[in-house]
Amino acid sequence: MAELRPDPGNPPAGPDGARTVFVEGDNLDVLPLLPKLPELGGREVDLVYIDPPYNTGNGFAYADKQGYGRGRHEAWTGMLRPRLEAARDLMAPGGALFASIDDNEVAHLRLLLDEVFGERNFVAQVVVNLNAKGRQLGPFFATNHEYLLVYARSLADCALDPTSTHEVSELDFPQVHDDGRRFRHLPLRNTNKKSNPETCRTLAYPLYGDPVTGRVGVQAFEGAREIWPVFGDGAPAVWRWSVALAAERPDDLVCRTIRGRLGERVDIFQRDWLHPDRRKKLRTIWTHDEVGSTDTAVAEVKALVGKVFESPKPTGLLRRILETYPPDAVVLDFYAGSGTTGHAALLADAADGGSRLSISVNAPEPTRAGSPARAAGFERVSEITEARLRAAAATYGAGVAAYRFVG
Incomplete structure (x- = not known):
C-alpha cells in the first residue's frame, strides 16, 4: 500500500512541530497522499509554486507514461497535466498557483492552465528578469527573462493580495506637510467618465474651498467659492467621496488653483498620505x-550546501510570491529542486514573525555523472533539496519533518 513513511527523527506534529516539510518521491505519487500529513492537520493548500522542468527539446525529467509517444509539446503537457490536476484538488478556494516557465513552453502551459484551472481564473503573466546580462548562447537575442503564470483556484474567492510595502517609494509622495508627513495630491474628482451625475447622483454635490488658504468644507464659509466637480472639458463630473466622508475628513482635502485645457479653474484635491503600512500594487515586470x-x-x-545546483531560483523571487498571502499560509512546491521555496518561507517567517507551513516535494532523480553535485557526494537531486532545507532550518533553530514515498 502506497504511503508517505516518516523519518524516525521527525519532530512531533503539532503547534510547536516542524513548519518545514520535505517529501521524497515522484510528485504524481506523492500529491494524492499529502492530505495525510499530520503537519497539515486537515488544512488545504493556500499557495502553490512550481518551477517544472523546462522543455528545451533535449528531453526532460519526469518523462513517464503520461508523456510518451507524442510530440514534444504534447508529451510535456501530458506529463504536467495530472500533476496540476492533483495540486488543484489540494488547494483552498482562496488559493493561487504560480508557475515559472520560459519561452519554450509558456504558450502551451498557459493553455494547459486555462484547461485545468479555467480561463476565467487567470490572474497574471509576470515577466521576471533573473539574468541582467542575458544568455549569450544562440544566434539571436540575449534572453534575460522568464515568466510567472498566476492562476486562482477560484477567482471569486481568491485571497491573493497583489500589493507590497516594498513597492512604495517616497518619491511618489513629493509634498511635505508642516508636521513632516509626506503626501501627494490626488484629484477628488472621479476621472472615469462612466461615473457622472447621471450614473452616480449622490456624488454630484458642491464643495466650498478657498484657493488662498487651501481650506475645504461642505458648507459655505467666508472667502470660499462653490466648487462643482467637472471634467477637463467642462462636462459635469462627480466626486470620489460622499458628502459625509468629505465632512468627516476636511483636513485631508485642499483647494487649489490649477490650469486646465480651458484655462485656470479652482478644484479640490485629496491629500494622499505616506504611512509605514502603505502598500502598492505589484507590477507585472x-x-x-x-x-x-x-x-x-x-x-x-x-x-548552505555547496555549488551543487545549476539554475536555482533566488529566495527573493519566492519571498515576493509568499508576500501575496498571509504569514500563516500553507505553501506547496512539488518541483522543489534546490529547496528555494522552503528556504524562502523560513526567511519570510524570520522577517515578519509568520508561521508558514512549507511542503517541498522532490523526486529521487539521480544527479548527473561528473557533475559538481555528484562530486560533492549527492547521488540524488532530492538529497540536495533536503540538505538545503535542513541547513536553512538549523540557522533558525527549526526542525524539518521528512517523509519518503513507499509504493
Missing part, C-alpha cells in the same frame, strides 16, 4: 534588482 538573480541564487545554495 519583476527585475533582478527587486527579486534577485540566478547568480545570487547560486550563491545562496552554495552558502
Whole structure:
C-alpha cells in the first residue's frame, strides 16, 4: 500500500512541530497522499509554486507514461497535466498557483492552465528578469527573462493580495506637510467618465474651498467659492467621496488653483498620505534588482550546501510570491529542486514573525555523472533539496519533518 513513511527523527506534529516539510518521491505519487500529513492537520493548500522542468527539446525529467509517444509539446503537457490536476484538488478556494516557465513552453502551459484551472481564473503573466546580462548562447537575442503564470483556484474567492510595502517609494509622495508627513495630491474628482451625475447622483454635490488658504468644507464659509466637480472639458463630473466622508475628513482635502485645457479653474484635491503600512500594487515586470538573480541564487545554495545546483531560483523571487498571502499560509512546491521555496518561507517567517507551513516535494532523480553535485557526494537531486532545507532550518533553530514515498 502506497504511503508517505516518516523519518524516525521527525519532530512531533503539532503547534510547536516542524513548519518545514520535505517529501521524497515522484510528485504524481506523492500529491494524492499529502492530505495525510499530520503537519497539515486537515488544512488545504493556500499557495502553490512550481518551477517544472523546462522543455528545451533535449528531453526532460519526469518523462513517464503520461508523456510518451507524442510530440514534444504534447508529451510535456501530458506529463504536467495530472500533476496540476492533483495540486488543484489540494488547494483552498482562496488559493493561487504560480508557475515559472520560459519561452519554450509558456504558450502551451498557459493553455494547459486555462484547461485545468479555467480561463476565467487567470490572474497574471509576470515577466521576471533573473539574468541582467542575458544568455549569450544562440544566434539571436540575449534572453534575460522568464515568466510567472498566476492562476486562482477560484477567482471569486481568491485571497491573493497583489500589493507590497516594498513597492512604495517616497518619491511618489513629493509634498511635505508642516508636521513632516509626506503626501501627494490626488484629484477628488472621479476621472472615469462612466461615473457622472447621471450614473452616480449622490456624488454630484458642491464643495466650498478657498484657493488662498487651501481650506475645504461642505458648507459655505467666508472667502470660499462653490466648487462643482467637472471634467477637463467642462462636462459635469462627480466626486470620489460622499458628502459625509468629505465632512468627516476636511483636513485631508485642499483647494487649489490649477490650469486646465480651458484655462485656470479652482478644484479640490485629496491629500494622499505616506504611512509605514502603505502598500502598492505589484507590477507585472519583476527585475533582478527587486527579486534577485540566478547568480545570487547560486550563491545562496552554495552558502548552505555547496555549488551543487545549476539554475536555482533566488529566495527573493519566492519571498515576493509568499508576500501575496498571509504569514500563516500553507505553501506547496512539488518541483522543489534546490529547496528555494522552503528556504524562502523560513526567511519570510524570520522577517515578519509568520508561521508558514512549507511542503517541498522532490523526486529521487539521480544527479548527473561528473557533475559538481555528484562530486560533492549527492547521488540524488532530492538529497540536495533536503540538505538545503535542513541547513536553512538549523540557522533558525527549526526542525524539518521528512517523509519518503513507499509504493
